[in-house]
Ligand SMILES: Nc1ncnc2c1ncn2[C@@H]1O[C@H](COP(=O)(O)OP(=O)(O)OP(=O)(O)O)[C@@H](O)[C@H]1O
């Protein structure tokens with residue numbers, strides 16, 4: 041056997057600012073050319089493990105490191121970051137922290153400049169990787185003017201251009217639209233095969249990663265590796281559920297239909313999975329499930345009429361756009377990266393002004409209202425938590441809005457406490473925000489808006505980067521607020537979230553509204569799925585394989601899952 045490429049020998053690591061170690065006695069060997077997926081609940085130490093491979097620990101994040109980590113035969117603690125970066129290319133989950141160039145092209149080329157690559161070669165490679173990632177049109181823009189998904193693609197191109205030996209991806213899918221997420225996974229797989237690169241992917245969206253072959257999955261919990269096995273073994277085990285991780289949806293459907301997973305073959309692939317009488321058992325199950333109620337129209341809360349908007353130097357994003365959001369709606373707003381979802385929410389909150397058209401909220405024309413007046417009724421939670429946080433301590437961040445509104449500390453305390461509890465942050469209430477994981481920070485920003493009790497909540501990717509347990513807690517909480525009358529507009533790339541929690545889906549396309557219907561109807565319309573860069577779910581694929589109606593089968597599985605979870 042070849043010499044291992046990465047080794048962890050009884051590694052324990054404690055961040056300097058923490059009293060307890062984040063990683064505990066990790067021993068691990070990764071061979072050259074392996075493709076590994078790391079899953080685990082939020083805060084279990086996945087990114088910390090990644091930081092030990094690319095040398096950010098101990099070089100950028102100091103702490104107490106015991107045991108030894110080696111990469112390509114070098115001791116990580118004794119090497120410098122530059123040396124390590126030649127071996128390990130890293131795409132972080134927070135692309136904003138990775139931008140160095142003034143334009144997207146410079147940004148992608150950055151590592152080549154360090155290597156003294158000639159200009160024509162540099163241009164050729166930048167063009168190649170920008171095209172592969174679908175950001176050729178953005179090459180001369182500043183990275184800050186990109187949409188969330190475009191930023192992620194920029195960061196990915198900047199790392200892939202090196203064609204390095206080890207590629208480490210920390211939640212690469214978090215802000216990519218479903219179709220791009222699929223092609224990014226296919227691209228990573230291609231790199232793995234063509235370059236013989238060793239690939240390590242940290243990702244909550246297990247099902248999306250497993251759509252391509254993976255050699256091993258590491259399951260982390262509480263700073264330890266609690267599972268290390270091929271994907272098929274993991275899917276047959278109870279390790280996922282035991283650690284609060286979501287099994288693939290098609291396997292949930294099999295479970296509901298009483299198909300024992302031990303009897304399946306090809307369990308990792310929805311296209312190939314088989315079991316005795318699989319089709320008959322699925323059809324029988326679907327037949328006895330209650331039918332799905334149709335969409336009901338609600339009295340208008342927000343009416344958008346004849347909206348026009350485009351950024352100063354860019355093309356028109358909205359032209360004669362019309363939309364009504366009903367009181368009590370729970371809407372998923374979906375569409376390709378860069379189509380204008382975030383822009384629409386900024387037009388609603390008043391951060392941007394339309395060039396023409398009107399927005400009417402509860403019968404009042406919003407044009408006359410300041411951002412602050414709008415903020416009392418319309419809460420907006422951004423995609424990137426780091427852009428929203430302004431305080432050092434969690435409690436202060438969540439209390440901020442109430443303090444600005446002049447409430448007494450005595451009135452503030454119980455409301456902050458409740459918001460923190462709901463968001464699963466109560467144990468951390470005395471912590472500095474800097475010591476939280478990305479997923480935990482995201483929850484802080486949600487808590488900070490929830491304390492204000494708005495009538496309309498716009499959430500840009502509310503669950504990105506969160507594990508299933510926190511995702512479920514958050515979404516149930518949001519669904520609970522919705523049943524109490526708060527209207528929700530969820531901007532999302534997560535087809536499962538949309539199916540499970542939205543009653544209505546608004547699909548944006550380059551020419552405006554593409555479709556406005558129930559989530560399962562949207563996902564059963566192949567033309568819309570293709571035009572909006574959405575993706576079929578595995579339930580759709582399973583239904584088609586066994587001649588079941590995809591829309592109703594999907595809706596039934598999701599409804600069943602929700603009933604079971606309550
Ligand atoms: N820079 C840091 N300084 C201090 N503590 C940190 C730092 N980064 C992470 N931690 C601590 O380590 C724990 C694990 O964080 P890590 O980012 O490794 O988790 P994760 O499994 O990647 O989580 P997520 O899925 O939410 O991104 C966090 O709960 C936090 O307490």
Ligand SMILES: Nc1ncnc2c1ncn2[C@@H]1O[C@H](COP(=O)(O)OP(=O)(O)OP(=O)(O)O)[C@@H](O)[C@H]1O
Pocket residue numbers: 185186187188189190215217351352354357375376377378379380381382383384
């Ligand atoms: N400040 C800006 N200046 C110029 N162009 C911008 C600016 N902000 C966004 N854009 C462009 O407007 C388009 C729409 O961006 P927006 O962020 O609304 O897309 P999105 O649908 O939310 O995308 P994603 O799913 O990737 O988050 C993109 O092409 C983006 O590059």
